[in-house]
Amino acid sequence: MSTFTIDTSTSRATPTPAPMKRLTVPAIRQAKGKAPLVMLTAYSIRMAQILDPHCDMLLVGDSLGQVIYGLPSTIPVSLDMMCAHGAAVVRGSYHALVVIDMPFGSYEESPEQAFRSAARVLKETGAAAVKLEGGEAMAETVAFLSARGIPVMGHVGLTPQAVNALGGYGARGRSDAEQAKLLRDAIAIDQAGAFAIVVEGVLEPIAVEMTHKIACPTIGIGASAACDGQVLVIDDMLGMFDRVPRFVKKFADLSSQIDAAVRQYAEDVRDRAFPTLDQTYQPKHPSNGLGKAE
Incomplete structure (x- = not known):
């Protein structure tokens, strides 16, 4: 495990943290089938400081495109945005494993492109891992990155970067063919070496079956309480927006x-x-x- 210290003398943004070991990728992977993993999105140093003691993982999600920048989708998000916010979240945390989304267009072209983008993200932010969307088609890329020392979290089901191809944000897995495809996607990403997989917006029986059939933890969002962990967009669960997906519970207003x-x-x-x-x-x-x- 590694420890993280921050300068506590510079400003109000850097209070003295409680001594604590930062969680590692192997520790997250080994949590499969144990106590559920807690994950939330974070985009700033102050929010990271507040969330960090309670979370196993902090996700610097490309959802920042909509939440922070008011963009219509995640598609316009850039690597520059992800690196800037990712570095802030790493500076504000000392316990949770920080995972950073790879934005659309930064990894789909080839495993080599994905490595260059992921290497930049990890170098510039100090985060431990990246997340990328996609199933069977991305398995080669996940294996390529994993073999070269870049931990990868997968993301299957409703994949927001593919909203144009999917035709919207509806739940996935309503047909037998789509259910079979979702299971193949999860298995392929798991076997390629992902240390965890976000399962978003799928019918609950599919999420449960995925959780049982793959070796790495599943992190549900609009999936099932039976997943190995859960994630939500922080602004949604804190009640910062009037309109939220149906799978969001507002824990505050x-x-x-x-x-x-x-x-x-x-x-x-x-x-x-x-x-x-x-x-x-x-x-x-x-x-x-x-x-x-x-």
Whole structure:
């Protein structure tokens, strides 16, 4: 295992962390069939600091395209974006394994292209692993990366980067043929060397069967509680958006709390009730108004 330390003297963004070992890829893989793994997305140092003590893995998801940048899908997300946010999350964590999404167009062309992109991500961020979408067609790439020291998390089922080909974000596995394809995809990525596989938006019986048939842990999102772990987009589960996928449980309603806080701030500013003496700096001695104490 490795440890991670951060400079605690520079700013409010770097509080002193509690001593703790960072989880490793082998530790995650060995969690198969044991206590469920906890995973959430993170895109910033402060959110990473808050989530880190509670999570086994932090995913710097390409969902940041929609959540952070307001893009219509994940497709426009760049390697530059992933590296910048990935580095921030690594700096803000010291316990969870950090996994970074490979954005669309950075790995599909060839295993060699995928290696160059993944190597850049790991070098620039300090993360432990990358995640890429796709089933049987990506098995060769997963094997190529794994054999060269780059841990890979797979992603099968509803794959957002393929939304144009899939025709939308509907659940996968409604036909016998699609169910068989999903199982082949999961098995192929597992056998290629993935240390875990995200299973997204599939009918629950398929998610359960996948979990039983592959050796690495399954991380469900819109799948089944029987998966070896779960992941959600942090902004969705904290209630930052009104519209979320049906598989999201809102564990908080932060958007309403933020709205109320900002409304109160705006009222206080307009009423000149803020700032008060407690939030301003006063001279130590009476002044003559010219900046000199009398």
